[in-house]
Amino acid sequence: MSVEKRNSFRVSFVTGEPELRIASVSVILARVQQGPVWDVASIASVDEPFPRLHIEWHVGNGMVIQCYEDEHSWSDFLLAGPRCGVPTVEINLGGQALERWPQELFVPEKLAHRAVEYFLNSGKEDPALCWARIDAFPRETIWEGHKGREAWERTHGPTNRDV
Numbered sequence: 001m002s003v004e005k006r007n008s009f010r011v012s013f014v015t016g017e018p019e020l021r022i023a024s025v026s027v028i029l030a031r032v033q034q035g036p037v038w039d040v041a042s043i044a045s046v047d048e049p050f051p052r053l054h055i056e057w058h059v060g061n062g063m064v065i066q067c068y069e070d071e072h073s074w075s076d077f078l079l080a081g082p083r084c085g086v087p088t089v090e091i092n093l094g095g096q097a098l099e100r101w102p103q104e105l106f107v108p109e110k111l112a113h114r115a116v117e118y119f120l121n122s123g124k125e126d127p128a129l130c131w132a133r134i135d136a137f138p139r140e141t142i143w144e145g146h147k148g149r150e151a152w153e154r155t156h157g158p159t160n161r162d163v
Contacts, residue, residue, distance in 0.1 A: 029109055
């Protein structure tokens with residue numbers, strides 16, 4: 001483990017808590033799971049915007065890990081397996097859109113732990129794991145934008161406004 005590399009990262013949360021020094025990966029993942037459903041952990045370099053890693057928890061589905069290795073990265077998502085299946089899991093993208101993503105983008109905690117640990121030690125994605133670029137997995141848009149959300153809610157009922 002590169003202690004020097006690990007110390008060059010900080011973690012912050014959407015909930016606006018102060019930026020924190022990196023504790024153990026287990027502590028970070030537990031904090032994400034205990035926070036509000038819309039909270040996201042962001043791990044980034046202290047002095048630079050990249051590399052950057054986002055961690056989300058989706059109860060009943062798993063963790064979503066998104067990595068930007070550098071400023072040219074499209075961002076990659078950790079996969080639970082070598083391929084993505086059909087989009088089946090609804091994911092609210094910050095109230096801007098509701099999509100369905102493949103279940104393989106929602107990984108178990110053990111796999112998330114491995115990916116985050118590798119990232120903290122190297123600033124990179126673990127090449128032994130499966131990753132998919134943001135534009136390389138199947139997805140379905142259920143609604144997009146305010147008007148799309150309102151139209152969908154008129155026929156399906158309200159979505160959780162806290163997301």
